[in-house]
Amino acid sequence: MAKDKKFRKKKKLGSYPFISVVFSVTLALFVMGLFGLMLMMTKNLTTIIQENVEMQVFLNKNLSQNEITKIVKTLSSKDYVIKKEGVAQISHITKEEAAKEFYEETGEDFVEFLGDNPLKDVVVIKISPAFHESQNLVEIKKEIGFIRGVHEVTYIESLVSSIRENVKKVSFVLVGFSVILLVVVVILINNTIKLALFSQRFLIRSMQLVGATTHFIRKPFLLRASLFGFVAALIAIGLLASLMRYLNTEVEGLLELLQLEQLVVLATGIVLVGIFVGFMSTFAAIRKYMKMSLDELY
Template identity: 90%
Template sequence: MAKDKKFRKKKKLGSYPFVSVVFSVTLALFVMGLFGLLLMMTKNLTTIIQENVEMQVFLNKNLSQNEITKIIKTLSSKDYVIKKEGISQVAHITKEEAAKEFYEETGEDFVEFLGDNPLRDVVVIKISPDFHESQNLVEIKKEIGFIRGVHEVTYIESLVSSIRENVKKVSFVLIGFSVILLTVVVILINNTIKLALFSQRFLIRSMQLVGATTNFIRKPFLMRASLFGLVSAVLAIALLASLMRYLNTEVDGLLDLLQLEQLIMLGTGIVLVGIFVGFMSTFAAIRKYMKMSLDELY
């Protein structure tokens, strides 16, 4: 009697190995999430680097404070200047501040030696990544050069070109890896569930023979697959959170490269992939086994 009860429990409709399926799906989702974190950190780091591309605007000597303020306001209103929280990223460095900084770095007081400060006031602006193309920067340089009171405009062209080319290469590689990894994850989850359902193929046929409807047979499998996908996704997210917490203790400021909105999107994506792929793989496998003949099932 006990053996019969145990046998019936094993053959329950919609039941298949919990631990092995959840482990495999969790591992696949964890790898996908890990790559997602790497992708986000790379993107955010790239953005930080791009947002620190500066253009230095050297002003004419003997300008009044009102004239300097006017130039700063003019530059602050330009679309190509980065704005954070509504504040334009424009900094004014006076010639006195520049001389003081030079003295602190070198220990040499050239002002005292020359009897005059030959430096110029400088306005430093940070250029938006949207305007990092060579032609855009050339036009921006010309436009600023025509502003009254501007003596010279400079930027490190080779650095900007290098950043732009490297960003393109990294983006291309990461997109390629993303497509490959997502494909591998989907295939792995799909094969894991199909393999788990293989042991249920005769039970599915038995249910068909006793007149059970297609929806009645599919429902417990689909519900279980969705549950497994959700559990696996939660476990994968928990593992990722633990890993990031540990890495943050080893690498200072690592979590600064991640934004809350991005983490929420990644977590949602992992949950959706786990549930959707599990649901669709189960649906396809059940459909396949229901259409097989008895000989094909063997």
């Protein structure tokens, strides 16, 4: 009676579980990417809020159109006024437009009741976030107040201070979480690679015993780890893209908080982290196993 033979598949140098490693690395990179998206959206939303800090410049009555135009032109040239694509973010609201807006909101025509329009023309300027410090705003207010034809300059000081303080707090918290998350992701990927290589430790020792060079032993492991990191990064990016498309259908305008350049940087960062951490973790693990004695390997 012939004996049953059990065949065991030979391990190939540099080969270790594909699915489990890629899954773990993908999960780590996905969490990192998700936090990166939240970080970018928070930053962009904060920028939008800061760029909508306004200062109202009330003009004297009976100014000619040329005088008003000159004031607007003077303000447009100032560094503290936000400029987008070379255009200063300034708007001129006439007293007639202000009276019409008041009537539409309240339904009361005070011009007809008073027989005159007591409102003044106002020029609204958006202040650059770089000038949101209290001292800067006070100086800007004084400077504008000295312009000929300007009656009064106002802004909501408490709102600006609140925005400034909240931005500082949010930035501090997000930076802290970013550092912690990056460390966690690196540790998770590192441990995943080490566990995967644990099953290869005796094969590494066997290659050493037959005279294989360090480079020959490391090369297949490093190439495979880099490939796994790259594949995991692509899967993580795909999952993030799908999630954002879904969320955009639920929350209208969500994608408007993201810029293409930022998304490219994030995707590149995910790929580089996946490849680099996988490569370095594998390099360190192999170096460790190659230096271990036989008793330590057991």
